[in-house]
Every structure is written in structure tokens, then in C-alpha cells.
Amino acid sequence: MPLLELICPAGSLPALKAAVDHGADGVYLGLKDNTNARNFAGLNFDEKSLKEGIRYAQGKGRKVLMALNTYPQPDTLPRWHKAVDTAADLGVNAIILADPGLMGYAVRTHPELRLHLSVQGSATSYEAVNFYRERFGIRRAVLPRVLSLPQVENVVKNTEVEIELFAFGGLCVMVEGRCLLSSYACGDSPNTFGACSPGHAVRWEQTPKGMETRLNGVLIDRYADNEKAGYPTLCKGRFEVQGETYYALEEPTSLNSLEMLPEMARMGIAAVKIEGRQRSPAYVAQVTRVWRAAIDSVKRAPEQFKALPAWMAELAKVSEGSMNTLGAYYRPWK
Amino acid sequence: MKLPAFPKSLARVVSRLPAWPPSAAFAAACNRAAWPTLGELDWSAAHGKHFRVHVKDIGLSMYLSVAPDGLRAEKAGPVDVTFTATAEDFARLSLRLEDPDTLFFNRRLLIEGDTDLGLTLKNLLDAVDWDELTRRMPLGMGRLAQALRRRTGGGDTLAALP
Amino acid sequence: MKLALGPLLYYWSREDTLAFYESALSWPVDVVYLGETVCSRRHLLRLPDWIELAEKFADAGKQAVLASQTLIESESDLKALRKVVADRRFLVEANEWGAVRLLAEARHPFVAGPTLNAYNPDTLALLADLGATRWVPPVEMPRDMLASMPVPAGMETELFAYGRLPLAFSARCFTARHYNLQKDDCQFRCIEHPDGLVLASREGEDFLCINGIQTQSARVMSLAHRLDELKAAKVDLLRISPQARHTERIATLFRALLDGTLAPADAPAKLAPLMPAQPCDGYWLGEAGMAWQPERHLEEITP
Numbered sequence: 001m002p003l004l005e006l007i008c009p010a011g012s013l014p015a016l017k018a019a020v021d022h023g024a025d026g027v028y029l030g031l032k033d034n035t036n037a038r039n040f041a042g043l044n045f046d047e048k049s050l051k052e053g054i055r056y057a058q059g060k061g062r063k064v065l066m067a068l069n070t071y072p073q074p075d076t077l078p079r080w081h082k083a084v085d086t087a088a089d090l091g092v093n094a095i096i097l098a099d100p101g102l103m104g105y106a107v108r109t110h111p112e113l114r115l116h117l118s119v120q121g122s123a124t125s126y127e128a129v130n131f132y133r134e135r136f137g138i139r140r141a142v143l144p145r146v147l148s149l150p151q152v153e154n155v156v157k158n159t160e161v162e163i164e165l166f167a168f169g170g171l172c173v174m175v176e177g178r179c180l181l182s183s184y185a186c187g188d189s190p191n192t193f194g195a196c197s198p199g200h201a202v203r204w205e206q207t208p209k210g211m212e213t214r215l216n217g218v219l220i221d222r223y224a225d226n227e228k229a230g231y232p233t234l235c236k237g238r239f240e241v242q243g244e245t246y247y248a249l250e251e252p253t254s255l256n257s258l259e260m261l262p263e264m265a266r267m268g269i270a271a272v273k274i275e276g277r278q279r280s281p282a283y284v285a286q287v288t289r290v291w292r293a294a295i296d297s298v299k300r301a302p303e304q305f306k307a308l309p310a311w312m313a314e315l316a317k318v319s320e321g322s323m324n325t326l327g328a329y330y331r332p333w334k
Numbered sequence: 335m336k337l338p339a340f341p342k343s344l345a346r347v348v349s350r351l352p353a354w355p356p357s358a359a360f361a362a363a364c365n366r367a368a369w370p371t372l373g374e375l376d377w378s379a380a381h382g383k384h385f386r387v388h389v390k391d392i393g394l395s396m397y398l399s400v401a402p403d404g405l406r407a408e409k410a411g412p413v414d415v416t417f418t419a420t421a422e423d424f425a426r427l428s429l430r431l432e433d434p435d436t437l438f439f440n441r442r443l444l445i446e447g448d449t450d451l452g453l454t455l456k457n458l459l460d461a462v463d464w465d466e467l468t469r470r471m472p473l474g475m476g477r478l479a480q481a482l483r484r485r486t487g488g489g490d491t492l493a494a495l496p
Numbered sequence: 497m498k499l500a501l502g503p504l505l506y507y508w509s510r511e512d513t514l515a516f517y518e519s520a521l522s523w524p525v526d527v528v529y530l531g532e533t534v535c536s537r538r539h540l541l542r543l544p545d546w547i548e549l550a551e552k553f554a555d556a557g558k559q560a561v562l563a564s565q566t567l568i569e570s571e572s573d574l575k576a577l578r579k580v581v582a583d584r585r586f587l588v589e590a591n592e593w594g595a596v597r598l599l600a601e602a603r604h605p606f607v608a609g610p611t612l613n614a615y616n617p618d619t620l621a622l623l624a625d626l627g628a629t630r631w632v633p634p635v636e637m638p639r640d641m642l643a644s645m646p647v648p649a650g651m652e653t654e655l656f657a658y659g660r661l662p663l664a665f666s667a668r669c670f671t672a673r674h675y676n677l678q679k680d681d682c683q684f685r686c687i688e689h690p691d692g693l694v695l696a697s698r699e700g701e702d703f704l705c706i707n708g709i710q711t712q713s714a715r716v717m718s719l720a721h722r723l724d725e726l727k728a729a730k731v732d733l734l735r736i737s738p739q740a741r742h743t744e745r746i747a748t749l750f751r752a753l754l755d756g757t758l759a760p761a762d763a764p765a766k767l768a769p770l771m772p773a774q775p776c777d778g779y780w781l782g783e784a785g786m787a788w789q790p791e792r793h794l795e796e797i798t799p
Contacts, residue, residue: 011457011460011461012457012460012461013461013463014460014461014462014463014464015460017463040453040457041379041450041453041454041457042379042453042454042455042456042457042458042460042461043457043461049461071613071615071616071619072615072616072618073615073616073641074616074617074641074644074645074646075641075644077616077617077618098613099613099615099616099618099619100593100618100619100622101616101617101618101619101620101621101622102616102618102619104618104622105618121593122592122593122611122613123592123593123594124567124568124569124592125568125569125573125574125592125594126594127568127574127577127593127594127595127597127598128568128592128593128594128597130597131593131594131596131597132593134597145667146567146569146666146667147569147667148569148667151569151570154570154571173666173668174664174665174666174711175567175664175665175666175667177613178566178567178611178613178664178665179663179664179665180634180635180636180661180663180664180785181663181664181704181711183636183779183784183785184636184661184663184704184713184779184784184785184786185703185784185785185786186784187778187782187783187784187785189636191613191615191634191636192615192636198450199449199450199451199452199453199454200449200450202449202450203446203449204444204445204446204449205446206418206444206446211441211444216784218697218701218703219697219698219699219701220697221698222698223441225441227441228439228440228441229438229439229440229441230439231435234704235664238698239695239696239697239698239703239704240695240696240697240698240700241674241693241694241695241696241706242674242693244674245698248670248673248674248695248706249666249668249670249673249711250668252439278435278457279433279435280430280433280434280435280460281430281460281464282430282431282432282433283433283435283436286433317436318433318435318436319439320435320439321439322439322440328667328668331680332678332680333667333668334667334668334669334678334679334680
């Protein structure tokens with residue numbers, strides 16, 4: 001059973017190389033369409049770059065995990081099937097799926113292919129994780145960012161499935177796979193379209209009142225000149241509730257669980273995941289370096305582990321709103 | 335190391351220049367230096383679209399479009415998307431020393447207009463293989479770019495973390 | 497077509513909740529979903545209370561369904577879930593895959609709830625195979641997608657047809673956050689907001705609605721005017737989501753609609769004064785969920 005594998009995002013070939021060069025144990029990536037949950041224009045891999053990415057990563061002994069973690073729809077189901085076939089044919093190390101129907105296809109068609117349950121599968125209990133294990137033989141599950149660490153440990157203790165946790169980056173406040181805020185505002189949701197707040201619905205505008213962010217016309221936030229901004233997602237917007245205007249759901253902030261690494265090591269967390277396939281190779285390099293150093297340090301001497309200020313500063317620099325949170329891992333956040 | 339700031343006196347001169355010559359100069363330089371590599375990416379989503387690069391600290395605006403054979407200078411006018419940042423931040427972005435989203439969070443990069451087009455351009459530029467790009471640059475330009483990136487703390491010589 | 501009263505998504509006082517269901521015994525609905533699906537901290541009614549209500553509805557000739565928790569976090573949540581499954585007298589609505597596992601193991605028939613994310617025929621067939629006798633499509637599913645889903649034989653389709661849309665679930669309680677309280681010490685402030693707490697954009701547009709860990713639409717989904725489209729899409733049951741006031745009158749209007757005594761085109765005007773907010777029907781049209789285009793008719797489905 002692996003321990004604290006570092007899984008880094010790759011939205012492009014240079015990002016993949018940056019991850020590998022800076023110490024990722026594995027990268028995760030997706031194709032250039034709505035078969036994955038980072039379906040943004042200009043991002044992701046076609047067959048040619050995927051081949052090159054697999055060659056590069058596996059040549060250095062690292063893994064390539066392919067996200068096929070949106071929900072296939074009746075008319076376009078063959079596209080997801082083809083993507084599973086492509087992943088199997090090109091020899092990725094695992095595919096990350098959310099939809100049980102698609103898992104059935106993968107098991108039937110490519111029984112040797114290793115399956116991971118995506119965070120989009122919304123499995124928050126070992127009963128759910130074990131369902132996918134029994135039915136489809138999944139080997140790893142990525143848990144939604146809603147459980148506290150003791151709750152995570154309870155899952156780990158009650159399943160033979162490897163558990164992967166989000167460690168750093170953009171923070172979904174909602175249970176992944178169960179959030180339709182984006183489609184309510186603009187028609188496209190992560191589940192079917194593969195993106196939250198897709199570019200076509202977003203408008204940024206510098207106005208005399210400040211920089212405004214709109215999603216399909218709805219004003220999500222307005223930033224004064226000295227205020228840090230966040231992604232144009234609804235959960236990070238400022239709204240008025242009973243006459244009070246504030247970040248009603250969550251501030252623009254990123255998850256950073258680095259200081260919890262010793263706990264995660266003790267609990268037997270198989271892998272930690274860095275969010276950010278939509279981000280640049282520069283981000284991937286910066287974040288991967290820090291996490292590589294931290295994981296090496298915790299594996300060397302867990303008792304002596306300290307989250308170094310230099311690491312934390314480097315991570316804060318690239319964070320949404322330049323802020324970090326422990327999220328749900330730390331119970332009072334809830 | 336920080337990139338040198340753009341001299342204020344020069345900024346005043348530049349801001350009074352008509353938009354076309356800088357746009358044309360930039361497009362020509364970019365096509366010569368980078369298009370052999372950039373051209374391998376799929377720019378079809380950007381074809382026919384006009385964009386403006388607004389260097390706010392020196393008051394310079396470049397109007398550009400992407401055609402199948404490279405970047406084109408355009409006359410000043412309405413555009414589909416505008417990128418606004420300082421000269422230094424644009425330089426850091428193009429040397430891949432800075433992550434665009436980080437600059438956005440810090441309010442140092444603004445994308446106005448057709449966001450999808452803006453993100454497409456951003457993501458396409460991120461997908462460029464830097465080593466390949468500089469290797470194929472003419473004359474000493476590639477070496478110069480590599481050296482500049484190293485001197486400003488980028489590339490493989492990123493300061494070792496504790 | 498049948499009418500279903502969906503699970504109560506809000507937290508009301510025990511008296512109000514019991515009075516609501518006491519009254520609902522005589523409403524013209526065929527199916528009633530009972531149980532707490534949103535927050536495990538809500539405790540004014542416990543499982544034995546819900547089961548007692550279920551028995552009453554069964555005696556009143558209605559089908560009672562026990563609805564399971566949507567977000568399972570702790571061992572005690574699982575314990576509660578196992579108790580729901582163990583009762584075996586009533587159909588159960590499974591709202592996450594842990595419940596599906598337990599129900600399939602117990603060979604107990606179930607309703608596949610809207611958060612199971614059945615977006616394609618393969619997943620729906622799997623659910624049927626596991627024992628689902630009814631499914632509720634994700635609330636964002638457009639008519640065209642629903643119409644192209646081959647529904648397994650013997651499986652009913654129930655559509656969320658009226659109410660504030662349940663859009664998202666979180667570990668965090670946004671109502672507690674609003675009152676600067678931690679979730680573990682939330683003081684159950686959601687009880688003060690029997691139709692949720694509306695969240696408006698900074699331009700004063702009512703947008704979302706906070707209901708504890710759940711985020712709903714501020715607008716009220718209403719498909720009453722689209723009865724013909726619903727029939728053509730082979731919807732078997734229409735789900736009405738409980739609200740603090742007028743639920744009986746809404747159910748009665750829907751019944752009149754099904755009986756043909758109320759014309760679908762007249763429904764919006766009749767329903768408007770009974771709604772806590774503006775209506776929406778965008779999801780059905782394949783658009784932004786918040787859109788409201790009652791005049792737009794979808795073209796007939798071509799097989």
C-alpha cells in the first residue's frame with residue numbers, strides 16, 4: 001500500500017513535465033472535452049500530447065492518472081467509452097471515474113485497467129466506497145473535501161480501498177458531484193459540462209465601483225482596488241443575507257493541509273492531491289517542489305515534522321485570495 | 335532578482351505613440367521568434383478575434399489578432415478581449431516565472447471582454463513548451479530568454495527550498 | 497400520473513412538522529417522503545416519529561417512503577442509515593451510494609434519489625439491477641436528456657416539479673455561519689427560517705437560499721404549465737417539495753391539473769400568489785436553472 005504519493009495536476013504537457021521534474025509521484029490529466037471536470041478551452045491533452053506525457057512521466061517512473069470524472073449522458077455516451085478505450089490503449093496507470101455506469105463499461109471492456117473513484121463520485125462514507133469496491137473493484141477513492149480528519153480516518157479503517165485526499169489548492173466548499181450552483185446560474189455544471197463557472201458565462205469588468213465579476217449577468221462580487229480576488233465561482237462570492245453583505249458561503253481561499261501531513265501519514269493516507277489543472281506550469285512547479293520537500297521530511301522523521309514558514313509562504317503566494325484554510329479537515333471550519 | 339522597472343520618462347513618450355507601430359513591431363518580433371513553436375498549437379478558437387494587450391504602467395496598448403500564419407497587428411478599435419497588467423508582470427508571465435491565476439488573485443492581471451477567449455489564449459500560452467520555444471528562436475534570442483529567466487529566479491535553478 | 501410530496505427539506509418545530517403531516521394525510525397526493533435528508537443534527541423528529549407518520553400515511557392509503565440522509569459523514573450517520581434500512585416495511589429513498597449498498601444487500605426495493613446522479617442509461621440500468629423501482633433524475637436534467645433515457649421496465653420516473661431546488665450540499669452550515677456560530681454549536685438557528693434564508697446578489701436580486709448545509713435556489717421551480725411536455729417525456733410522478741405555507745393548496749392545484757380541471761396555461765397565475773419567491777423552469781429547457789420562460793414551448797420529442 002503506497003503512503004503519501006504526491007499527485008499533481010497537469011493541464012498541459014509543460015505542466016506535466018514541471019510536475020515530474022519537481023518530484024510528483026504521479027500526475028492527473030484529462031482530455032480536451034467534457035469527459036473530465038476541467039473542461040476549459042485551450043487546456044488538457046489530445047492523443048499526441050497524451051502519448052508524449054505518458055512517455056515522459058512513465059519514463060521517469062511516475063504515474064499518469066487520467067480523469068474521466070464527469071457524468072456521461074445518453075446522446076454522448078460513446079465519447080466516454082472511447083476515452084476509456086484511449087486511456088487503456090495508451091497505457092495510463094489508472095483512470096479516475098465518477099459514474100458507476102462508466103465503471104461497468106471499464107470493467108467489462110478493460111478488466112486489467114486500474115480504477116480510481118473520483119471526488120466527483122461524492123463518496124463520503126466507507127459504505128459508499130465499499131460499494132464501488134465490491135461492484136467494480138476500485139483500488140483508490142478520492143474523498144470529497146467535506147470530512148474532518150477523524151471522519152477520514154474512520155473511512156480508512158473500514159475499507160481496503162486506498163484513500164487519496166485533496167491536500168492543496170482550490171477548495172470546493174460543496175460536496176463534489178452534488179453541486180449544481182453553476183448550472184443554476186449559467187446552464188453548465190461540473191457534472192455534465194465538466195466546468196464550474198465556464199469562461200463563456202464569466203465577465204470581469206473594471207468599473208468606477210471596483211472590479212466586478214459576473215456569472216451570466218449575476219453580480220457575484222465587486223472588489224475594491226486593495227482587495228484580493230478569487231475564482232468566479234458562486235461559492236466564493238459576496239452576497240447579501242438579511243441586510244448584511246459578506247462571503248456567505250466561503251471566502252476566496254485555497255485549501256492547505258500541509259501541517260496535517262504527519263496525521264495523514266499516521267492514518268495511512270495513500271496519496272495527496274494538488275488541485276489546479278487550470279493553472280500554469282509555473283504554479284505546478286512551485287507547489288510540487290514544496291510538497292515534495294514536505295512529504296520527504298515527514299517520511300524521514302514524522303515526529304520532528306514542522307511546516308516550515310518558507311513552504312507556507314510559497315504556498316500562500318499562489319493561493320486564491322492569497323489565503324489558506326484547513327477546510328473541513330479541521331472541524332471548527334464547518 | 336526583480337526585472338528593471340520601466341523608466342517613467344520613457345513611459346510618457348511611449349504612451350503618446352500611436353498604437354499601430356508597437357503592435358506591428360511586437361507582432362513581427364513574436365512571429366519571427368516564437369511562431370514556429372506557437373504555430374503548432376490549435377489557435378482556431380482565436381482566429382478572427384481581436385485582442386488588446388494593455389500595459390498599464392506605460393500606457394501602451396497593442397491591438398492584435400491571431401491568423402493561421404501568425405500574429406497580426408490591428409488598428410486601435412473595439413476588441414473581443416483585453417489583457418491589462420504592468421510591463422514587468424507581462425514580462426514575468428512570458429518568461430513563465432509567474433502563474434496568471436496568481437496575478438489575477440493579486441489583482442495584477444485583468445481579463446476583460448470575452449473571458450472564454452482570454453482563458454483560451456492564456457491556456458494555449460501555458461501549453462507552449464518553453465525549452466522547445468527558446469531552442470527554436472533565431473540568433474541569440476533563445477539564449478537571451480533562457481538567461482533572463484534564470485537571472486530572475488526561474489527555470490531549473492529555482493532557489494533550493496529548505 | 498401521480499403526485500408525490502417530497503421530503504421536508506427545512507427544519508420546523510416538532511409541533512409544526514407534525515401538524516403539517518397530520519394535515520397532509522388528507523391531501524390529494526399519492527406518495528409521501530418522510531425523514532430528515534439534509535442535516536443529521538436536526539433531531540426534533542427521530543426515526544420512530546417518522547416511522548409512526550409513515551404508518552399513518554399507509555393507513556390513509558398513501559405510499560410512504562423513508563428518505564435517507566444525503567451527506568453521510570460520521571459513524572452515527574451510518575448507524576441512523578442502517579436503522580432506516582432495517583425497518584423493511586417501507587420503500588426507502590437512497591440519496592447516496594452507501595444507502596444503495598445497504599439496500600441492495602438487504603434486497604430491499606428503493607427509490608433512487610436525485611443526488612445519485614443517474615445521468616445515463618448504464619447507471620440507471622445498474623440502479624434497477626440493484627433494486628431501484630423508481631428514480632428521481634438530477635434536478636438539473638433537461639427534458640431532452642430525460643426523454644432520451646431508456647428507463648428500465650418496471651421503473652417509475654419521478655420529477656422534481658415544484659419547489660426551491662436543492663442545488664448543493666456542504667460540510668459547512670451556512671445558516672450557522674450567518675449567525676457567526678460553529679456548526680457544532682449551531683443553536684439550530686435554521687428553525688427560524690421555515691423556507692430558508694434568502695441570499696441576494698449585491699444588486700438586490702434574490703439568487704440562492706441557505707438551508708443549513710444545503711444551498712437551494714431562491715426561485716421556485718415550477719413545471720405545472722408544462723404538463724403536456726411532462727407526459728410526453730413519460731414522467732410518472734411529480735414531486736412537490738414542502739414549503740412553510742400553502743403546500744396543501746399547491747398540491748390541490750396540481751391535482752386539478754392532473755384531473756384536467758385546471759388548464760396548464762392557467763397554472764402559473766394560480767401558483768404565483770402561493771410561492772415564496774419568483775418561479776423558474778430553466779433546467780427543463782436545458783438552460784440556466786434560474787431562467788423563467790413559461791411562454792417557450794419545447795418541440796415534440798421525435799423518437
